[in-house]
Ligand SMILES: [Fe+2]
């Protein structure tokens with residue numbers, strides 16, 4: 001992980017995940033340095049990640065007042081419970097569904113939950129943060145954030161893209177990306193993360209971008225893309241094409257076995273670890 005400022009008021013906690021066959025997926029969390037500081041998402045929960053240590057590079061975790069989970073997927077909740085311990089004044093901003101989904105594994109203490117639905121506002125002391133439903137999402141609890149004081153929009157999974165290299169996934173600006181790589185990655189991600197986009201009424205889908213258009217954001221910060229500064233018409237046009245792009249079909253067992261043969265020093269899957277690998281054989 002590394003940290004940088006995308007704006008004087010917004011730090012990015014930048015990470016990435018290598019996804020076999022897809023590329024390098026940025027995994028960003030953010031800090032809005034409001035009078036009541038807001039951490040937006042809490043990164044991956046992998047054993048070698050230390051979200052609190054990365055956060056401490058940009059703010060004393062004890063000062064955090066709000067932990068806004070854009071949605072409770074595991075690439076967004078990794079540092080949540082250590083942060084709740086380290087930030088005794090902090091409350092988790094989520095939705096009723098978000099709190100419910102968390103309760104299936106590790107319930108949130110309800111006295112530390114604060115519910116914000118799309119269209120509602122969180123007062124962070126010196127600014128109003130408006131929740132909205134991004135046009136693409138993979139979890140019914142998803143809420144994006146618009147900060148009218150900076151013009152910055154945090155779009156959760158929407159606008160994401162797996163990228164060709166770790167360096168690009170760690171870039172501080174989407175301007176570093178080749179335009180065709182970015183478009184291809186966004187079309188792929190839209191169909192990986194939101195496969196329902198193949199089934200939409202395209203007029204209604206286009207209308208779902210209206211909150212974004214109304215915000216006219218100065219920058220869009222996705223959890224899965226380097227920051228987009230300035231004009232977002234090209235990435236919006238890309239997402240409007242997502243219903244017509246190829247649907248994503250994941251690797252099947254034959255592909256997995258071929259991958260394992262490549263990785264295994266014996267040239268064959270490790271059947272003790274992969275007992276199912278035997279099932280398809282004669
Ligand atoms: Fe997600």
Ligand SMILES: [Fe+2]
Nearest residue numbers: 073075157223
């Ligand atoms: Fe995500």
